[in-house]
Amino acid sequence: MKKSYASRSSVDCVARERRPNMTGRLRVALVLQACVLACFLACLLAVPATAQVQVSVSLESDQAFVGQSVRLSITVTGADREIVPPTLPDLPGVEAFGAGQSQRFSYVNGQSRAEYSWSWSLVPRREGRVLIPSVTVTVDGKDYQTKARTLTVTRSTATPSTPPAAGDDKGDKDDKSVGQDVPDAFVTMRVDKDSVVVGEQVILTFGFYRYSRRSMFESPEYTAPRTEGFWREDLPPESHRREVIRSRRFEITEIRYALFPTRSGELEISEATVRLPDNAIGSFFRRDSRRRGPALLRTDAITVHVRPLPVPRPSDFSGTVAEALTLRSSIDRRQLDQGDALTWRIQLTGTGHIDAAEIPVPDPGPEFTIHESTSGSQSGPDGGSLRGSRTVEYLVIPQQPGDLQLPALEYSWYDSSRQQYARARTQAIAIRVAPSEGAAQSLFTGGRKSEIELLARDILHIEPIQADQQAWGGPLVYRKGFWALACATPLAWAMSALVSRRRRALLADPRRRRAIKARAKARARLDASGPVDERVSAALDGYLADRFDRAASGLVRDEIVQILTAESVPAELVARTRELLDHCDALRFAPSTGAAESLLADARELIDRLEAVLDA
Incomplete structure (x- = not known):
């Protein structure tokens, strides 16, 4: 038993002596592997990550209609490099417009990538096949060529000038095959x-x-x-x-x-x-x-x-072309005294450019005195067409009493619906004028003579004026305010006569009255409510129309320039007027709050400058 125990102990001792050497070798191997891997990664990171340069061309569609626009794009992808922007060659029968450029950068998995793109809008003007040749793109001094593309241009029922036929479907299908020939x-x-x-x-x-x-x-x-x-x-x-x-x-x-x-x-x-x-x-x-x-x-x-209008034309043809035109004549009262005035209203209504029509001044005869009072026009859409009216009012003063009559009126015009000349007529208007009051009665009326009544029998002595009775200051001619009052009276009479004469002159001269009130009316239009571009346009057109006695709706831009030039208005002011009117048209489709506010200030300044030049 002891021998067996001794041999087992010796084996364990040998194992313990060898185990440290094996562990050391394993550690050395692991360290070497880690160093090799680190060197490999370091080499990879040391090499700059670049992407291969690619140049491509894309066409939004290989087919287009005449007049439609197709987008052409040239794209360069790769690392961030020095690129010369490409130039598109001339394409026969095609108009090319630059649509801008874009660029994009990304960094994915240690690789940098840049993308540059240039776009054009191609608008073909005739049918046929259009060859888009290859385009040269220079990247880092090296030339790359794009592929040639072909664009087929046709004229279809879905051209920009003709809407495609409406379908019967009530829904909007998601099938991409539906309506492929109809653009978005x-x-x-x-x-x-x-x-x-x-x-x-x-x-x-x-x-x-x-x-x-x-x-x-x-x-x-x-x-x-x-x-x-x-x-x-x-x-x-x-x-x-x-x-x-x-x-x-x-x-x-x-x-x-x-x-x-x-x-x-x-x-x-x-x-x-x-x-x-x-x-x-x-x-x-x-x-x-x-x-x-x-x-x-x-x-x-x-x-x-x-x-042109057919000939021969009536001798009194007004030049008005319209449809369903009517003429009306009315007065505000049918009975009045001699010397009083009534208002005679004449109105022309129809479909067409009626607000620019001119109504001739009527002749009521020697029994009346006539003065133009007011005139105006209005127009607007009615049933898909433009319909308007022109109204003129006159002050009519009868000069003699009795049963008088305002004459019937006629207006010659061209009926475009019937393709012939026509006449609009009114009926005569009867008026009863009462005589004015007679001469003033005598201050002394006749009657029975009355006897003189004896009031008293006595001697009345003439007594001198006492001092307290002389405090009133003596005769009026010696008072300080007498002559001032005496001079003020004829001055007031003269001023009243001048004002009355000016008023009568304005009543007899409506053109001058319109010119005088032109600036006030223009400022009122600028201060009114509504879109700024419409207010400014109406104010400028109305001001020029009032100054030159024209119909506002009949003034075109070129005619405004000619009128201002003929009136010796400086060229800079004429150009500023045209520019402001064009700016109003532009604001209709691209409204801007800041531009609108500055437009009001510019319009006020322009009207003041025009007023100063025209009154000089």
Whole structure:
């Protein structure tokens, strides 16, 4: 037993002596492995992480309609490098507009990545195939070539000038195959008739169609068409409605204008445009790639054939072209005394540019004296057209008593609905004038003579005036205030005569009366309520119309410049007037609070300067 115990103890001792050597070797091996791994990682970190340069080109769509915009983008990806911006070559039959550039940086898994992008809006002007050649991009001095792309341009029923046919579906389907040929946004423009006579009303309608699921954060920029050769009136308000077109629901905004050609010939209404800016929120979430349709929308131009008015014309033709025109004549009372005045009201109403019509001054005959009192006009939309009225009031004073009569009136005009000249007539108006009061009765009336009554029998002595009775100061001619009062009386009479004469002169000269009140009326329009651009435009147009005795609605920008130039207004002031009026038009579609407040101050200053120059 002792021997067995001794041998087992010796084995344990040997094991204990060898175990420390094995542990030391294992530790050395682990340390060596850790050093090798650390060196390997250090080498990896020491090598700069770069990405390979890639240059690509993308086209929003390989197919487009004439006048629609397609986005072309060139993208360079890789590490942050020195890049020369690419230049797009000229493309025959295509207009190219720069749409901006963007850049993005990222660092993922130790690798840096940069992305640069340049975009253009391509607007084809004719049908056919457009070859977009390769574009050279220089990165760190090395040239890279993009791939060539082809754009097919067609003219379809879904062109910007013709809305697609409305579908019968009541819902908005999610199937991407539905309505693939209808863009997310497009515009239309049409006229109710393309052959008219000079002065005949033409209704121009512009429509903006936007897919209802398109982001509402977009703020489109609208540019109205140019209508040279036409007098244009807005027909507010804008109409908003929804319509399903080929199983897709669209939000539709329509803007209407009333156009009146001022000359004969082929007059062109230029294209209207709507620019859809990039959606910043959609770009952040990378959703722009799903948007269909162009970013710049254009309509086709429209040509209107304008014929001259037929001949021969009536000798008293007024020049008014309208529809359903009526003439009314009325007075405020039918019985009055000789020397009193009544108000004679003449009103012209119809569909067309009636507020610019001129009503001739009537001749009531030698039995009356007539003076123009007031005149005015108003117009507005009515049943999709512009309808207006022109009213003139006269002060009529009968010069003799008896049963008198204001004559019947006639107005010659051209009826555009019947394509012939017509006459509007009124009935004569009977008036009864009573004679004025006779001469004043005599101060002495006749009657029985009365006897002189004896009151007393006595001698009345003449007594001298006492001192207290002389305190009144003597005769009136020696008083201090007598001559002042005597001189003030004729001065007051002269001033009253001048005021009365001026009033009669103003009644007889309505042009001068309008010019005198022009600035006050303009300031009242500026202080009125409503949109600032409409107030400023109405104030300036009304001021110039009153100063030069014109109809405010008949003043066009070029005519305003000609009138001011003829009146020797400085060129700087003429340009400032034109600039302010154009600024009002711009504010209609891009309102700005700060710009509106400064516009009011500029308008007041401009009116004061014009008043000073015109009165000089």
